[in-house]
Amino acid sequence: MNGAPQKIRLDEWDARHARLCAGGLCEPDYGGTLSRHVGERGDERLRHLLFDNSAAALRLWNFLLTEEDRLRGHRLAGRKLVGTMKDLGTVPVMVFALPNLVAFYPDGAWWTPCLMEYSDGLFKVADRLGIDDSFCPVRAMLGAFVTGSHFPIPELLICSAGAVCDDFSAVAQRLEPLGFPVFWWEVPRRRSPEPGVCLPGGFVASDDQIALARSELGRVRLALEELAGSSLNDAALSASIRAANLVRRRLRALRDLAFTAESSPLPALELLIAEMLALHYCSDRDETVVVLEGLLAEAQARVAAGQGVLPADAARVFWVNPVADLRAMNLLEECGGRLCGTDFMLGHALVDIPEDLPPLEALARVALADPMIGPTPDRARLIGAEMQRLGSEALVISRIPGASHCAREGNIIRQFVQENFGMPTLEIEVPPLSDSLVPALRSRLRALVETAIARRTS
Amino acid sequence: MITAGIDAGSRTIKVVLWDSEKSAVLNFGAIDQGIEQRRLARELVDRLSNTSGTGRLQITRTVATGYGRNLIDFADANITEITCHATGVAHVAPSTRTIIEIGGQDNKVIRLDERGTVRDFDMNDRCAAGTGRFLEVVATRLGVPLDELGALVQKSRRPASISSMCAVFAETEIVGLLAGGRHPADIVAGVQAAISRRVGAMAGRNLATPICFTGGVALVPGMAQALEKALGHPVGLAPQPLLTGALGAALLALKM
Numbered sequence: 001m002n003g004a005p006q007k008i009r010l011d012e013w014d015a016r017h018a019r020l021c022a023g024g025l026c027e028p029d030y031g032g033t034l035s036r037h038v039g040e041r042g043d044e045r046l047r048h049l050l051f052d053n054s055a056a057a058l059r060l061w062n063f064l065l066t067e068e069d070r071l072r073g074h075r076l077a078g079r080k081l082v083g084t085m086k087d088l089g090t091v092p093v094m095v096f097a098l099p100n101l102v103a104f105y106p107d108g109a110w111w112t113p114c115l116m117e118y119s120d121g122l123f124k125v126a127d128r129l130g131i132d133d134s135f136c137p138v139r140a141m142l143g144a145f146v147t148g149s150h151f152p153i154p155e156l157l158i159c160s161a162g163a164v165c166d167d168f169s170a171v172a173q174r175l176e177p178l179g180f181p182v183f184w185w186e187v188p189r190r191r192s193p194e195p196g197v198c199l200p201g202g203f204v205a206s207d208d209q210i211a212l213a214r215s216e217l218g219r220v221r222l223a224l225e226e227l228a229g230s231s232l233n234d235a236a237l238s239a240s241i242r243a244a245n246l247v248r249r250r251l252r253a254l255r256d257l258a259f260t261a262e263s264s265p266l267p268a269l270e271l272l273i274a275e276m277l278a279l280h281y282c283s284d285r286d287e288t289v290v291v292l293e294g295l296l297a298e299a300q301a302r303v304a305a306g307q308g309v310l311p312a313d314a315a316r317v318f319w320v321n322p323v324a325d326l327r328a329m330n331l332l333e334e335c336g337g338r339l340c341g342t343d344f345m346l347g348h349a350l351v352d353i354p355e356d357l358p359p360l361e362a363l364a365r366v367a368l369a370d371p372m373i374g375p376t377p378d379r380a381r382l383i384g385a386e387m388q389r390l391g392s393e394a395l396v397i398s399r400i401p402g403a404s405h406c407a408r409e410g411n412i413i414r415q416f417v418q419e420n421f422g423m424p425t426l427e428i429e430v431p432p433l434s435d436s437l438v439p440a441l442r443s444r445l446r447a448l449v450e451t452a453i454a455r456r457t458s
Numbered sequence: 459m460i461t462a463g464i465d466a467g468s469r470t471i472k473v474v475l476w477d478s479e480k481s482a483v484l485n486f487g488a489i490d491q492g493i494e495q496r497r498l499a500r501e502l503v504d505r506l507s508n509t510s511g512t513g514r515l516q517i518t519r520t521v522a523t524g525y526g527r528n529l530i531d532f533a534d535a536n537i538t539e540i541t542c543h544a545t546g547v548a549h550v551a552p553s554t555r556t557i558i559e560i561g562g563q564d565n566k567v568i569r570l571d572e573r574g575t576v577r578d579f580d581m582n583d584r585c586a587a588g589t590g591r592f593l594e595v596v597a598t599r600l601g602v603p604l605d606e607l608g609a610l611v612q613k614s615r616r617p618a619s620i621s622s623m624c625a626v627f628a629e630t631e632i633v634g635l636l637a638g639g640r641h642p643a644d645i646v647a648g649v650q651a652a653i654s655r656r657v658g659a660m661a662g663r664n665l666a667t668p669i670c671f672t673g674g675v676a677l678v679p680g681m682a683q684a685l686e687k688a689l690g691h692p693v694g695l696a697p698q699p700l701l702t703g704a705l706g707a708a709l710l711a712l713k714m
Contacts, residue, residue: 415662418578422577422578423578424576424577424578424579425578426581427583428583429583439525439528442528443525443538443539443581444581446538447538447539447540447541447579447581450537450538450540450541450576451540451541451576451577451578451579454541454575454576455575455576455577458571458573458575
């Protein structure tokens with residue numbers, strides 16, 4: 001810990017960075033000022049965000065914002081790149097089991113239009129390809145492939161299909177005719193109620209669904225072996241699973257501490273970014289552990305010192321779905337709320353992958369624990385249970401514009417939480433740049449916070 | 459003690475001055491919204507305080523609410539419309555369990571507990587469906603001043619069917635209905651029914667009663683009846699529905 005926890009602007013970070021360096025801050029090779037990302041990459045949105053002032057948070061941001069350099073470095077070092085799309089966390093575990101392969105997450109380009117405040121032109125490319133704004137902002141990924149200006153084109157693209165998001169499938173299908181072949185693997189829809197195997201995280205899937213997922217991941221294994229030119233044996237897979245679990249445990253520890261501490265030790269924005277590391281490790285799994293351990297140590301030190309970045313009486317809000325505009329996470333806190341639980345659609349990337357099962361069986365079960373591939377009431381029940389465990393006082397469901405699943409799921413989740421827990425709920429839509437909607441979003445979030453706080457004494 | 463509540467809505471700025479010693483409204487007023495919200499609100503507060511014989515300086519505390527509340531920088535605090543309408547309605551109609559508020563660009567369903575505290579709420583999202591804006595669109599298309607819509611709707615014999623919830627798409631339907639010779643009164647009644655359906659869908663099942671209807675749109679004749687039909691429950695009209703938000707703000711200023 002270095003000074004009192006605070007949220008600061010980008011320009012304040014520059015001055016703080018200089019002070020930290022003068023005080024002996026030891027940075028990794030991707031370290032440096034945050035503001036350089038505006039000049040070097042056009043990440044203009046950073047100017048409009050508030051950041052945590054810890055060195056650990058700086059490292060997190062620098063790690064995230066330099067992934068493109070890292071990918072190019074991997075390529076220069078002779079490693080092959082695998083774009084792992086949509087499955088949110090399972091296939092990367094397999095990729096990282098092979099020493100000459102590196103996984104990354106092209107879907108992450110959905111934040112590029114936000115970060116670059118539309119100067120990237122990625123949506124325009126997608127528009128021209130017939131994927132307009134009636135689709136999820138992940139359509140930016142199409143533009144990134146066409147322009148080749150945001151990540152190197154991977155040697156292999158692996159994308160899940162089937163029960164996963166159909167918007168994403170529609171977007172990814174456009175890649176094939178553009179000359180980017182995709183290796184598809186199917187994720188079956190988790191049916192309910194149906195007897196079966198209890199999955200990590202609490203969902204249930206039948207034996208035949210698990211068998212299908214296992215068989216599909218077997219095909220993925222063959223594709224990876226072909227690309228790597230070497231065998232992907234169970235021992236290597238098991239070692240990779242253990243390494244993935246290390247990341248997941250660090251994240252769970254960080255989340256639990258941040259969500260349950262009396263005063264939130266880290267801001268919502270950094271917690272969101274940290275959680276995303278579970279998907280793709282920013283192309284460096286070992287460094288991911290270091291980054292997360294830094295954040296966890298910072299959070300622990302702050303909690304031990306009774307310090308936080310927000311007032312202790314902030315309303316405890318559970319947040320569902322990631323936001324297309326990062327600014328929304330700041331907004332929650334400006335309105336008097338704090339993050340107290342999340343379902344960013346990647347719960348299956350946070351649970352431990354079983355280490356006592358054959359590795360493909362374990363990965364199949366985790367893939368099927370994806371909250372998005374089953375009935376929404378199942379997801380709602382899990383959200384409700386988490387809200388209770390974490391002491392949440394209110395629920396925000398953030399709709400992703402154009403994402404077809406959002407149109408259906410919001411009401412179901414809200415109704416479940418309202419009827420079973422009597423908690424106030426709010427559904428909002430956050431576009432990639434929400435500036436013109438900030439007054440309306442602020443009103444709604446503020447009203448939710450007021451309601452949650454008023455209920456404490458009623 | 460005199461407190462002021464300012465509701466800076468999307469169409470109108472409303473002000474209520476509250477006299478805590480008499481436990482009564484000292485004065486109230488409303489003016490059309492404009493670009494200079496702060497100045498307009500200030501002038502209205504000054505005018506109301508002067509005409510009530512108090513003067514601005516005697517106003518102890520001011521709370522702003524509404525869409526433009528953040529611009530009212532002379533207020534001591536700003537509180538959302540949800541809390542202010544709830545407080546205002548709980549004061550004028552204490553048994554209320556559900557508030558339906560329809561304003562110029564927002565609509566809200568606010569559920570209260572037995573103490574008048576907000577239990578939960580729903581609000582329209584980015585769309586103008588189910589708001590006063592929908593009525594403005596139809597008034598413009600029909601060439602009828604907004605404040606005459608209420609009189610017009612009384613002439614309706616068979617409300618037109620407006621299937622779209624979207625104000626933009628509905629305008630296309632209105633053009634078609636006019637071309638088909640439908641009476642404007644039936645079209646307005648159809649729009650009122652469409653707004654009410656939209657609000658009804660937002661309110662969902664298990665509506666707690668009594669229901670109180672407030673906000674500027676509550677002043678439009680026929681709307682309360684259209685809402686009753688859509689909700690399947692009696693709908694009571696708040697006394698001076700335009701002012702409940704400002705009243706709530708003035709009452710909340712007392713508690714600060």
